[in-house]
Amino acid sequence: MxxxxxxxxxxxxxxxxxxxxxxxxxxxxxxxxxxxxxxxxxxxxxxxxxxxxxxxxxxxxxxxxxxxxxxxxxxxxxxxxxxxxxxxxxxxxxxxxxxxxPLVTKVHLEVQKHARKGRDIVLIGHKGHPEVVGTLGRHPKDSGTNIFLIETKEDIEKLKIKSDSLAYVTQTTLSVDETTELIEVLKSRFPNIIGPSADDICYATQNRQDAVKQLSLECEVVLVIGSKTSSNSNRLKELAEKCGTKSFLIDDKTDIKIDELKFATSVGITAGASAPEDIVQEVISYLVPLGYNHVRNLSENKESMTFKLPRELSD
Ligand code: SF4
The missing domain is CATH 3.40.50.11270 (Rossmann fold)
Structure with a gap:
């Protein structure tokens, strides 16, 4: 056999x-x-x-x-x-x-622009996440407008907004699919609400979520390398699970439980936007002696985005 x-x-x-x-x-x-x-x-x-x-x-x-x-x-x-x-x-x-x-700064500027134009703002994001704390704190208190944080459809139902002039912005690292749903609910409750052309979810979050969906279709287990505090890494794990694939969020190889991989012939690996490639390579080296000696890249999607350093630190 x-x-x-x-x-x-x-x-x-x-x-x-x-x-x-x-x-x-x-x-x-x-x-x-x-x-x-x-x-x-x-x-x-x-x-x-x-x-x-x-x-x-x-x-x-x-x-x-x-x-x-x-x-x-x-x-x-x-x-x-x-x-x-x-x-x-x-x-x-x-x-x-x-x-x-700079993609977070872009959201800060949107908040300030809406407030200057007299619009109340709905921020879609996770309460307590440092990005959300920062974005809420960019709302100019003296603008006479309000900013509301929502995470769920229930939060939208509970919103008490009197102003007709309303805009939304989002955290950059949310689930693309869930955010699309929330925006639809917002638009049906507040038909005049305006927002960015798509949403504020950044290119990196979008690309990694697209890639993990594809990975989940081809693998029996998906390992997401990333820390528990990393919003975009948590979303990757959730998305793999929504696609019906068992998924684990691991900081490094020491978090792998061999028993949970036992029956998997294909193990997918991805990494959140803050997880270094060295850890991916360490995890591969750990799995090879366990019999996973065929390594395949799902696709060759490359990202070309770069951001400039502050002038004082550039060479
Ligand atoms: S995930 Fe990366 S590119 Fe996206 S907003 Fe955060 S730091 Fe910027």
């Missing part, structure tokens, strides 16, 4: 996006150029390995601006910050770089 070939299938694209690349570059170039420690407010990107490796190189992660000493060099994370945090930093005597992803 012929033995079944066990294979690993790799999603494309996977792993680092342009915003994460830029944020990590900002931290690394700051470490090269300035004295240690460099202070970073919040995890620069939501990945345990990245954070631990930067800590070893001399980064000190802090929760709030008041923990950053005078004369230090500081960096804001890729998720963005509120106007209040930015103003506090400006009033202090230290230098800072803003590693906010």
């Amino acid at each position: 012929s033995k079944k070939i066990k294979e690993i299938v790799l999603a494309n694209p996977r792993g680092f996006c342009a915003g994460v690349d830029r944020a990590i570059d900002i931290v690394e170039k700051s470490l090269e150029k300035y004295d240690e420690p460099v202070f970073v407010r919040h995890q620069v990107v939501h990945n345990k390995r990245v954070v631990e490796s930067l800590e070893k190189k001399g980064v000190k992660f802090v929760k709030e601006v008041n923990e950053i000493p005078d004369n230090a060099v500081a960096i804001f994370s890729a998720h963005g910050v509120s106007s209040e945090v930015e103003n506090e930093a400006k009033s202090r005597d230290f230098m800072y770089f803003d590693a906010t992803c």
Whole structure:
């Protein structure tokens, strides 16, 4: 009887996006150029390995601006910050770089534009996520308009909005399908609501979700490499499961439970936008001796997006 070939299938694209690349570059170039420690407010990107490796190189992660000493060099994370945090930093005597992803900044600018035009705003996003906290905090309180956060259809039903002038924006790392549904519900409840041409979900989130759907069709198990705090990685796991494929969110190979792979002849691997490719390669090396010695790329989708570094840090 012929033995079944066990294979690993790799999603494309996977792993680092342009915003994460830029944020990590900002931290690394700051470490090269300035004295240690460099202070970073919040995890620069939501990945345990990245954070631990930067800590070893001399980064000190802090929760709030008041923990950053005078004369230090500081960096804001890729998720963005509120106007209040930015103003506090400006009033202090230290230098800072803003590693906010330009696609998050785009949403901040949309919020400010809508408020200036007198529109109330509905933000679709996950309560407590740093990007959402930052975006809510970009709403100008003195504009006389309101901003409402919603996560579910039930939240939309409960909205009490009197204004006819209304707009929506979204977090960048949501589930594309769920957000489309929520926007439809919003539009049916508030027919005059306006929004961006599609939504604010970024290209990297969209591409990784498209790729994991394809991966789920071809594999019996999907391993999503990413930290529990990573919004886009969690969405990839959920999506694989919605497609009917068993999925596990793992930080690295030590989270793999061999028993759960036992019956799978094809294991799919993808990585969230903040998960480094080294971990993907380590997971492959771990699976090969278990018999998964055929490795296949699902497609060759390449992303070409890049974002510029701040002038002071570019070569
Ligand atoms: S996931 Fe999207 S919004 Fe977030 S850092 Fe990457 S490109 Fe920017």
